[in-house]
Amino acid sequence: MRLFNRRIAALLASGLIALTAGCASTGKKDTINMAGLSQPVEIVRDRHGVSHIYAQNQNDLFFAQGFSAARDRLWQLDLWRRQGEGKMAEQFGPRFVEQDRAARLFLFRGDMQAEFASYHPEGQAILTAFAAGINAYVDWVKANPDQLPPEFKLTGTLPGYWRPETSLIRIYGLTRNLNEEVKMAQQVAGLGLNAVQGLSTFEPPLALQVPAGLDVRQIDKSVLANYTLARNGQKFVAADFPQSPLALDKREALASALSEGKLASLDPNFDPMATRYESNNWTIGGQHTDTGKPILAGDPHRSITMPSLRYMVHLNAPGWNVIGAGEPSLPGVSMGHNDRIAFGLTIFAFGDEEDLYVYDTNPANPNEYRYRGGWEKMRQVDESIPVRGQAAAVRQLKFTRHGPVIHEDPVRHKAYALRAAYLEFPGTAAYLASLRLNQAQNWNEFVAGMEKHYTPSENMVYADVDGNIGWFGGSIAPIRPRNDWSGMLPVPGNGDFEWRGVLPGSALPRAYNPPEGYVATANEYNLPADYVYKDMSARTWAEPYRVQRIREVLADGNRLTVQQSQDLQYDNLSIPARTLGGYAKALNSADPALNDALGLLKDWDYRMDTDSRAATVYAFWLPEVVKRVSDLYVPANGRAAFGDLSTRKTLEKLATPDAAFGTPPDRGRDALLLQALNDGVQKLRAKLGPDSTQWQWGKLHHIQFEHSLASLLPPDTAKAWGTPRYPVGGDNDTVHRATFRKSDFRQISGSSYRQVIDVANWDNSRVQNVPGQSADPRSPHYQDLLKGWATGEYFPMAFSRAKVDSERADTLTLKPSGN
Secondary structure (H helix, E strand, O other): HHHHHHHHHHHHHOHHHHHHOOHHHHOOOEEEEOOOOOOOEEEEEEEOOOOOOOOOHHHHHHHHHHHHHHHHHHHHHHHHHHHHOOOOHHHHHHHHHHHHHHHOOOOOOOHHHHHHHHHOOOHHHHHHHHHHHHHHHHHHHHHHHHHHOHHHHOOOOOOOOOOOOHOOOOOOOOOOOOHHHHHHHHHHHHOOHHHHHHHOOOOOOOOOOOOOOOOOOOOHHHHHHHHHHHHHOOOOOOOOOOOOOOOHHHHHHHHHHHHHEEEEOOOOOOOOOOOOOEEEEEOOHHEEOOOOOEEEEEEEEEEEOOOOOOOEEEEOOOOEEEEEEEEEOOOOOOOOOOOOOOEEEEEEEOOOEEEEEEEEEEOOOOEEEEEOOOOEOEEEEEEEEOOOEEEEEEEEEEEEOOOEEEHHHHHHHOEEEEEEEEHHHOOOOOOOOOHHHHHOOHHHHHHEEEEEEEOOOOEEEEEOOOOOEEEEEOOOOOOOOOOOOOOOEEEEEEOOOOOOOOHHHOOOOOOOOOOHHHHOOOOOOOOOOOOOOOHOOOOOOOHHOOOOOHHHHHHHOOEEEEEHHHHOOOOEEEEHHHHHHHHOOOOOOHHHHHHHHHHHHHHOEEEOOOHHHHHHHHHHHHHHHHHHHHHHHHHHHHHHHHOOOOOOHHHHHHHOHHHOOOHHHHHHOOOOOHHHHHHHHHHHHHHEEEEEEEEHHHHHEEEEEOOOOHHHHOHHHHHOOOOOEOOOOOOOOOOOOOEEEEOOEEEEEEEEEEEEOOOOOOOHOOOEEEEEEOOOOOOOOOOOOOOHHHHOEEEOOOOOHHEEEEEEEEEHHHHHHHH
């Protein structure tokens, strides 16, 4: 290892891996001549790494946004593009041909002119300029190889080029619900329909039915293999990097490290079939704020990754003046504000955009499937896949009238295809429809934009300078006309199950200046009681605890401030803890250690604060309770398919105990709770020791990142490219949501970005990203935002030119070549 560390040190010294990046250093005023621009563009980067782009026309504006995103996130962007377009084999070799084939099943293949125009009247020009800006940076960095991110240097690879269509990749969107359909089919096969009905929560209520002609026993995870391969990719191996300067054994370590980074999950046990909706937002009318103008807040939650999923930018040109966050691969911003309106999103679980179709295939010709009494041919498309070092590979894709064929079972003569609204309809690339919102000036223009905001389905909250607030449930919702077709299970593809179009945008739910004076959403079931299309809805929503807590705070508030919205985003009160903790008041034990834990719970304020010992006891108690209640109600032979009950269903069972708990049921429930607490405390003592004064939640629950190459680097460099450990509060059910992996209590998902927008004074708005704006460890903006994110410190969302200049760190001017 010492020899290898000397090799890395030599690479560092030689400049192959530079420790400082000239284009990323602070305090500079640089100028680059750049082909593709018509007029100069000024990019002011503030002290927090946010680029404020001042252009004199729209094309130059989005060119510069693409350039800035590539400057900060080139490796992330290149992998995003290659995996999404099915071009991994071009750089990494023949092992990736099948992954590329799978990815190409999910490319949009419809009317491209309608596709571009759906996002914005000048959508094609915007996407063309954005891709040109990324490509300009790629050209620049190839001419200045000392600026290449270290991942390219250590893998011996180079970044490739973007097309206007690249940002239209579908596979990264938060769409639903193919995984859920397969999982529910397995549950029904394992437990029976009635058991699944009783153990599940459907909103609005649903009498679950198996679609006529479907055999759920034939549905297993193999159906999802291509879908999962396209979305998640596969792990690297050493042979994928033959041009790397590293020795073979170190290339193996490199492959392992980069696989972890590419899959973008801190949790090795992440369940890709688990439904996750994790975001909060609210908008407060001026009658409830200290300024008399609205305050809008939002913190969309996703997996916490390094680099960040979110990318902040400020875009200023004639017709454009908007600041906020989106994803580095997309032009515009998906949440933020312009000079007239503010907007922020959470997932709105209304439109179920996916259906799995199951076909009988012709035993004499597997490329034909049964449809309305006859055999229909699959459409076949031959794809030429470039492969590094050898001739292109030709692979065949198959499509039915419903969509791509994702699995074939020749033994049973079955085929499976995915019907997805985002593959069938233009304008369904994730988040891009926010371009219209970026320029909206009032409620009517906002609504017009949201009626075309198809994916992901969003609760978009609204506020404007005139004092109005609102909410729009944006979605694309297929119409399923049969009573036995809820969208929760696969359906036969024989022609009996056909969509009748989609719900028009004009029929989607909304609220404008509601009488409560505020709107709050947290992915919960929030369709208005009188909404006429609620039975079209998907049936699985987030548990209601976060929104209940938000409403508790907002309903009691008067003259609310920006600071109070920041505090609410960090609110650690757990409603499930308050519910479960209520039972602890009636429990007692002769065991001193157990009684000590009970004492902590009885005196607790139910906040998952970092210094709370009771929070730690609860964190070990709750999973034991869930497990034991699940054992009572989920048959053993169906446990593998169903798993545990939800927290919500568990608390319902505790609130109304029946004979499953024994006789009398309430005494059996209390005995179960006490036994669960005993087992939880034993695990807690094994983890933190017997001294309960050392049980603070923050000693376990934390956030920390290592660079994906940490295992390859000298210790000092690995430490410099990693981050400190910070304790964090919250858990899965608090507004300050902080889901953690069980092995070491490291947070794996939560707020990927936070904004609190003061409509009375845009410059008084506050924001966070995590861990930094840059993905390059040589940049001062690589991890500079993590401490504030972990401790609740926000930074200014500078908007006026005077405020931007006061926060200025460096300036880059892009000039047209020849000027």
